[in-house]
Amino acid sequence: MAEIEEGRSGAWLSGFLAWLVPGAGHVWQGRWGRGLLLGGVVWAMFVIGVWGFGGRLFDPLNDGASNALERVYGLFDLGMGALYVLGWATGIGFVDRAELSTYEYGNAFLMVGGLLNYLVMLDAFDLGVGRKA
């Protein structure tokens, strides 16, 4: 019984780590290849989104948002965990560059990257709890 409880808490921790630093949940479980591959994709999407295409991150709590959908976009972006928090703290990725022709592509990369990291997080949890082999 204690082993099951320990396994569950480990699964929650790996899920949280996977959200915080994309790929870290799997690496913490010792699945280096899977962690580096999945985390690498999310990190790459962040870099491509912000610096490659000039997209921006949205704030889900922004009361001054001109479009209510921006709050939903913010929830998608929040999936990137520490990358989002670091961007929020430093201002990186929160600059609106709508004048760029690739701005919307960048936004799509950032939102999809966040959503994919939610999936990666669930994968780490499922592996930790033993639902997947």
Add this chain to the structure above:
Amino acid sequence: MIHFLAMVLLAACVSLVFGVVGRATTSEQWRYGLRVFVEFVGVGLGLAWLLYWIP
């Protein structure tokens, strides 16, 4: 052209994650990831072609 390349890049990223997360064995992961990639690009091109004819 950059629009198409961005779509292909996005499809590659998504299909990679879907492939790894969605299937158990390596061969199944490759097959599923490739299928998702082809579907993404195919549906994207199909929709683009449809929209081209709609004024």
